[in-house]
Amino acid sequence: MQDAHLATLGFNFIGAQANINVWNPNVEQPEDFTTAQMWLKANNGENFASVEAGWMQDSYHTTGCFDLTCQGFVQIASEIALGSTVGPYSSQFNQQYEINVGIFWDRNGNWWLRMKDKIIVGYWPAAIVGNLQHSATLVQWGGQVFSYNVKTTPPHTGTQMGSGEAASGRFGFACYMTNVRIKDYSETLKYPQFVSTYAAEPYCYSALNDVQYGKDPVFFFGGPGRRPPYCP
Structure with missing residues (x-):
C-alpha cells in the first residue's frame, strides 16, 4: 500500500471534510485498487482504528469490502449509497469535477x-x-494505491493515483483537494494549524500542498506509478 497525503496530528479531532477532485485513473492489475480519500484515525501502535471516505477505482474484481455488502456501516440516505458510482470524471484541459465529503x-x-x-x-x-x-x-x-508490485517488488505497478499525473502538474492536470477542514471540540470547521505532506514513493506518486497568501490552500497528489527510470 502506497500513500501520498496531507496530514495533521492532534488529540481531539471530531470531524473533517474536503472537496475531492474526481478522475478515472488506470488500474493495471486485477488485485490493484487506487483511491482519493480522507482518513480519520486513532492510532495505538499497530492497533489503530480508521474511518475513511472518498472515491475508489479498481479493475472490477474483488479487491475488498468498501460498500454495503459487508456489515458495519449503517445506511440512512436514499439519494446516495456507499459504493455507488461517482461521476462525471474530470479530464485535462476540461472541466474539473469534485465531490464534497465530510465525516x-x-x-x-x-x-x-x-x-x-x-x-x-x-x-x-x-x-x-x-x-x-x-x-x-x-x-x-x-x-492510496494497493498493489503487490510496489517498492520492494519490481517491476512497479502502472496503476495510477489521482489523475495519473504528478502533483507538480497542479490544477487541470493533477488530482487535488480543496476546502480541507478539521473540527475539534471548539465545534468550528477550520483549516489545520499544522500540516505535513508525505509520499512513500515520490517518484511514483507525489504530494504538494500549494499555499498562497490570501487564498485557501490546495493539496495536489498523484502519479503514474511505473515510469522508468524514475519509478522502475
Missing part, C-alpha cells in the same frame, strides 16, 4: 458520513470504531 463524530461515539454539504449518508456505529469512540488523533487527505 463527523457525535457524543454517542458514532461517526457520520456527509456528502454534498448536507446529505447524511449514514454512520459507523461506536461499537465498531474501537479507539475512535472518543475522537481522532490523525487526519489525512490524499491518495
